[in-house]
Amino acid sequence: MSHLEVRDVVKRYGQLTVLSGVSFAAQRGEFVVMVGPSGCGKSTLLRSIAGLEEISSGSVSIAGHDITAAEPSDRGVAMVFQNYALYPHMTVAQNMGFALKVARRPRSEIDAAVTRAAEILRITDHLGKYPKALSGGQKQRVAIGRAITRAPEVFLFDEPLSNLDAALRSQMRIELSRLHRELGATMLYVTHDQTEAMTMADRIIVMNGGNIEQIGSPLDLYNRPATRFVAGFIGSPRMNFIAARVVRLSGRTVGLSLGEGRPLLDLEFAPGETLPVLGDAVTLGIRPEALGDGGEIHLADAEVAVVEALGRETLVYSDAHTLRTTDSESLDGYFAALVPSQSDKRPGQRVSLRADRSAFVVFAADGATLHDASPVHHE
């Protein structure tokens, strides 16, 4: 049986529908990350599970109990907020023990729970301090400690790392993963940062416009995105999207023309994949790491526009004016390629954009994935 189950949850504010019938389940001990752009409803969903928002319809159950109408404190959840939400007038120890104090638990039990949580998070030295004396990272540890002392069924995290600087963020990611393993707790984590989602999640829920786009393991989403939205959201740098048209159909072979009519690309659709109709406008997706000057298919001639050295690799943006993009977040004709940093690309240089046939993904006009790329096998 699932540990956390969300069924057909709808949330409306007057005319505005923020969640339109969301369902998913998390197993005991699973680390589930909800990811999506701002305004997609992920925070509202988290707050609905916490009981801080009343849902318009649907149900939420934890450990087999329907908690849809329960008070926040009776749901068996603990939440870690983006801005820490530590009580400024209480010490670290008092902050962490507050829930148990409100529940009138004996002093010895509170002390033991606080000490244990402080040891797990390595903040024992700070127990007597007030929050204002702590750094951002320490505050976030205390906020997590406050959740741990309550020993909840489900931990809820609302973008807990977004106020930390980049170095601290990657360190806290590792700590949270360690914590999850040590506690074996069910965790639901909201973020807009796909790196956090990819690195920590057992499973990722990608949300968009109040709906779930796809649920799956990080590599599942990366290798087999169900929609163009997921393909664009998961993976950094972003997948390239090229406008294409179906100009030939023979058996399961689909012939596509790119940009201004040429070149022609034949893709073999696997059995089970939906074939497009002749004349359909589709989108061709290709990951930056699969695009380069090698590969069996020549897409276009281009001119290097911007070179970003990332260290281990270099990101090259090339302007291929014969190609069009269907991606509202990219510039028309600009395509990103991730190449080894030894390559000496310079702005202004002429290059040929090439890729292997197996690297292409095809999306229908409505965004659904028609054809998957074959997963890349590294030697």
Added chain:
Amino acid sequence: MTLRSRTVAIGLHAVVSLWTLFVLLPVFVMVISAFKSQAELFTRPLALPKQFSFAAFERAWGIGISGFLFNSLLVTALSVTIIIFASSLAAYILARSDRPVMRWVYVAIVAGFAVPLQSVMVPLYQLVSGAGLLNSRLAIALPYAAYGIPFTTMLFYAFFLEFPRELEEAARLDGCGRLEVFFRIVLPLSGPAIASGAIFQAVFNWNEFILALLMLTKSDVRTLPVGIYGLTGQYSADWPALMAGLSIATLPLIVIFLLAQRHFVRSLAGLGK
């Protein structure tokens, strides 16, 4: 700094200095007069006393200032306590409710702020008289509280609108009910608003004269302003004692003001929110 802005600055400082002198000079005269003899007070009114004598203070204390002081303390403490308690709770509910009717309740409370005391003095007197409270400390403590609540509610309302919601949500998750959230989290963190409201109302109620004169006719329940006023007829010959009495009445306020100047200014600035 340019010559022009320096001229403006000097001009502004001159105006403010003159104004300060205008306000502080009477206070200064009051304090030095209390240390003078009757004769010296009239012959050399603005000069410093030749010798500082506490005789006038002893005489003033002897004719009942201590009782007035006690009454003022009691009335002020009671009224301010009621004001802070009622205003903070009311403002919290108003600031957190999204029901349209609450907006009108807030407007009605603010409107109460605009009712001049003089216009309701007679009915207020009848009310207090009907309740059998005349010549008791409650006769002025309750009207003071009623008059202080609108302003303080506005002050708290502005403060609570900016109070971080996440703290309240965290407390709800930690098991607090609505009232517990208020008393364990919100109120302990409302120090600035409480201090501003309390100081402002304390000063107002400490100095209030008209209502106290109307409601308190017996000497043993009088507050300082009325009590000292009562002395003028009886002891009109003894000006130094009167000045000493007034100095005693003013002293607590000056101390409070010096200690909490920052909060006092904030309470006035809070009006602009």
